[in-house]
Amino acid sequence: MKTQTVPAYAKLNLTLDILGKRDDGYHELRMVMQTVSLCDDVTVTLTDGTGVACRVAGAELPCDERNLAVKAANAFCEALGYHGGIDITLTKRIPSEAGMAGGSADAAAVLRALRDLIAPTLMDERLEEIGARVGSDVPFCVRGGTQLAEGRGERLTALRNAPRLYAAVCKPDFPVSTPALFQRSDRVALTDRPDTAALLAALEAGDAAALCASVKNVFEQVLPDEQRARIEDIKRALLVHGAECAAMTGSGSAVFGLFREEDVCRTVCEALRSAELQTFCTIFV
Structure with a gap:
């Protein structure tokens, strides 16, 4: 076989x-x-x-x-x-x-x-x-x-490969329905959109700081209030612990923060891990 x-x-x-x-x-x-x-x-x-x-x-x-x-x-x-x-x-x-x-x-x-x-x-x-x-x-x-x-x-x-960055990924203990979020997006005015052009320029220049400044996900705007509050709490925690940016990925519910150093990323993952929050230290590949 x-x-x-x-x-x-x-x-x-x-x-x-x-x-x-x-x-x-x-x-x-x-x-x-x-x-x-x-x-x-x-x-x-x-x-x-x-x-x-x-x-x-x-x-x-x-x-x-x-x-x-x-x-x-x-x-x-x-x-x-x-x-x-x-x-x-x-x-x-x-x-x-x-x-x-x-x-x-x-x-x-x-x-x-x-x-x-x-x-x-x-x-x-x-x-x-x-x-x-x-x-x-x-x-x-x-x-x-x-x-x-x-x-x-x-x-x-x-695209040009992104600069070498580490991502602390935090997965809270609730799911998010992708179809439901798409339906909600049809009823909400999406006002805070990502500047994709700026992120593409940052990639082309190999500028990690500019890349981090351009990270954004419109799905965060259409989350139900309780879920949105929890996502915002996780983002704040990542930023307080030194992440250069933080955002939800896809339709959630995982949130990530980006770091330049692996040891810092691992320390943050250990600090935030709990029964309600899985954490993973990852690197761009």
Whole structure:
């Protein structure tokens, strides 16, 4: 049996802007996304049987088509006409319902592993096309690094790699509903938008301070009051402990603060960790 284990890296939104609702029901987005070192491990094995089997360690997640890793395997098989058996094992570290693309990262890792095992000459662009059928963040997770994402998030432009920064990621003990936030965004005037152009210029210049000054997420404006207050509390705590900036990632509920030094980032994570708040020290990758 052929097998492959690959990392599935989490992402952070350095910016996230909602430009409006489209005729197809989706929202037009413009955001800068960055992979970080926090990752799941994804092992894919080709078996003698048929169909896709999945096991998950470290989280309570479905193992059927509701799991994006399974959905990705099925999409790959359909696209390439592959009919063999596939076994997937996910070792989860990325928190769920955090805005860190944990499910999409797993799906992208499955696609990369299947490409290596079955069709090693398949181009990245084709893999991203398959990923777009699975979820809006999957193409980014296939590509990784520092990317401008537009459309639903599937239209990517490669950017200069971000300066070396550490992120203290804080995940509070409540989920945020992405569909509910999008619905709320349709009823709220989004007045405090990120300056994506300024962040792109900071990346081009390799200016970490200017990058941090441009980090912003419009979803914070449309959170329900209780959740928004909790997110603001976490942001303040990160800033008090020396973060150069702090923001929610994606539709939440994880919040991150950026630091220049690893030891400072680790100290902050230890100081803020509690029964109600998971913390992770990560680095841009």
